[in-house]
Amino acid sequence: MSYTKAALARLATESRREIGLSDSVPFDPHLWSKVFGVPFVSLQELAPTTTAVDHFLRDRPERWSAAIVKNGSGHLVVYNNAHAEVRVRSDLAHEVAHLVAEHVLNASWRNDHNCSGASKLQETEATELAGALLVPVSAARMHAVRGGSPDALALKYAVSLEMATWRMRVSGGEIIAQRSRARRA
Ligand SMILES: [Zn+2]
Structure with missing residues (x-):
């Protein structure tokens, strides 16, 4: 399934309304996380498990943003909290966009750390939808x-x-x- 830009704009507005946000306030990814029961876990929270952090940061940590990880029957989002607040919000909105657009999370993507395993179309859609959410x-x-x-x-x-x-x-x-x-x- 693919979306037009107009459909993504509508999807963004609907997603904002579902968590009680009008078009005139900032997007709140953490509120979305709470309402939809998709936990957001920062690398700092993962810190006790150094291997996990190493796993995510092995490769160009300054560029690593966030990833969706399979969590039982659902998902969780792991994100790099070391970036500036606006960057973190943008990274989280991007992952929310993938989930809202119900992009298929294939096995290769789940193990990937920068969304690069998702199709180019899905990346374009997630970028546009995240922009419209924000x-x-x-x-x-x-x-x-x-x-x-x-x-x-x-x-x-x-x-x-x-x-x-x-x-x-x-x-x-x-x-x-x-x-x-x-x-x-
Ligand atoms: Zn992505």
Whole structure:
């Protein structure tokens, strides 16, 4: 199954509503975790089992973000808590996106540490859906139409400046704003 961008935007809005979040507040991955019963475990919490930490960090720890791990009949998400808060939120939203989109977690992927075992299509969908979870498409568009700055959007949704800039760019809002300025000129 694959999703259109519009379907992913709707899925993001539905997922936010399911945990009681409107489009005007930051996404809360930990709340999602609680509501859906998918535990999030940081590497720090795993620390007593050094082998587990070594396992996840063996390879370029600064780049390692998070992974979905099979947990009985369900899943859990292991994440690297050493990154900046906005990065952690983004990493967690990415894993939430895979789960919300019900991407098939095949054996090779479960053992992988950077989602690279998932198909390219699934990665693209998860990236788009995570972006829409973090900054709702309609909110990014409205902000851009009104000529808001990426910094203000980043602050409002607790995301990186890079994320806010990307969401505004793909929302189509800047084009709408340019056209309306051109009409007025
Ligand atoms: Zn992924």
